[in-house]
Amino acid sequence: MLYPRGAQLIDKPIWITIPAGPFCMGSDPRDAAPPFANERPQQQLALAAFRISRVPITNQQYQRFVLATRHPAPGHWLDGQPTAGTEQFPVTYISWNDAQAFCAWAGVRLPSEAEWEKAARSEDGRWWPWGDALPDGTRCHFNGQAQGVAPASQSVLPVGTFPLGASAYGVLDLAGNVWEWTNSLFRRYPYRPDDGRESLSAPGTRVVRGGSYNHDLRQIRCAARDEMVAGARDVYIGFRVAATDAQSETQSDLRLDWVTIPAGSFLLGSGPPSARSAVLPSELPQHTLEVAEFRLAQTPVTNREYAAFVQATGHPAPAHWFADALPPSLAQHPVTHVDWYDAQAFCRWAGVRLPTEAEWEKAARGPLSKTGGAAIYPWGNAPPDRTRLNYRRTGKRTSTTPVDHYPRGATPYGVLDMAGNVWEWVSSAYAPYPYTAADGRENAQTNVQRVLRGGSFASPSADFVRCAMRSLSYPTRRREHIGFRVAQ
Structure with missing residues (x-):
């Protein structure tokens, strides 16, 4: 597999293959959950097959990168190490630039926002990763609420905590817990991968997806998108990684x-x-x-x-x-x-x-x-x-x-x-x-x-x-x- 070979991770991630084909990107104004203006117009978009990590990158995985490269550790770690007991929490206080440095080291990449959205909503255009049922504390960590967690809990939870929140493809944690960086520059729809928005060097804000533990049900929809400057870091910003499916398959030879x-x-x-x-x-x-x-x-x-x-x-x-x-x-x-x-x-x-x-x-x-x-x-x-x-x-x-x-x-x-x-x-x-x-x-x-x-x-x-x-x-x-x- 591409990622474990490239990065020598202690905790090897599970890859989910997202098949080639079209999906519905963006929102229709007539949806029951009112969309934000930046989600329109809705479009049909065809993507090539790709792979995406089942869960976001964890503290444990990111620590391997820090030790191998001497890249600065997240600011809330103590003496360059995550707090004991948080190894399987998503790494946070990560800028887009930090995420790109990790990807360059590990031989992977950030997903585009189109890939992220397809992994979350599949071909049926669902509102949330699990379907159209309203979010609750058994499916995701949002509004400071999760089953078994005190109300107004303002903290991230371990990756994979909510198997009931899986997308149709089996990808986890795509709603709530932490915002996730994508590769994409924030630009108006319709989405066009060849218009420069996937440039690694172009200036501009970058798209984050998925919402976090303190966002409401509208902000954790599959189609919801926000923007942040590439150097932004916060307690609720993390990332997951992707790989081109053809690359992942071919390299095993x-x-x-x-x-x-x-x-x-x-x-x-x-x-x-x-x-x-x-x-x-x-x-x-x-x-x-x-x-x-x-x-x-x-x-x-x-x-x-x-x-x-x-x-x-x-x-x-x-x-x-x-x-x-x-x-x-x-x-x-x-x-x-x-x-x-x-x-x-x-x-x-x-x-x-x-x-x-x-x-x-x-x-x-x-x-x-x-x-x-x-x-x-x-x-x-x-x-x-x-x-x-x-x-x-x-x-x-x-x-x-x-x-x-x-x-x-x-x-x-x-x-x-x-x-x-x-x-x-x-x-x-x-x-x-x-x-x-x-x-x-x-x-x-x-x-x-x-x-x-x-x-x-x-x-x-x-x-x-x-x-x-x-x-x-x-x-x-x-x-x-x-x-x-x-x-x-």
């Missing part, structure tokens, strides 16, 4: 060899220059960094693996493929001529993500040594040679070699090809050290220079293949010596 990188500290960057190694200003200051456990692909993504993505999605093939077809002789070579956006598109399809540059460097150099030092190269401090890596190649026949061609170049964790062959895109924007994930460098929405790691076959000296070496380029760059690997 992809088989990658994973290496688990344990949680712990390591040295990021370089110390003072020495006779054995050059040091660039971008690698300073060296500092100790704690990284949560993650998994990294043992080798870069190959042409064969990338071809499955191209075939499944119609994404443009790398420019050097002949007639958009995979060159058979290069099937096990790392894919190249891919920019950062291509790599991100692959990740969304495969339910994975790019590693941060901190994760990449930890996987390359290993944990702190007993003396507190750090290896210069993935295999240690011995000088590079061509039994360990593909580098210092020149001339017209210069090329990549197959992945895992150099087992003697393995890192202490068993990761291969982290020096030479191809530079590897990471998720991180280039910013000076010390590394802090919360300073915006892991924001996937910014069009800034991104970090490349590892050196390539064309790297002219050992300095370029050191674990600490950082290169950078604008995310649209595509070259024969640039590829990527993926993480979970």
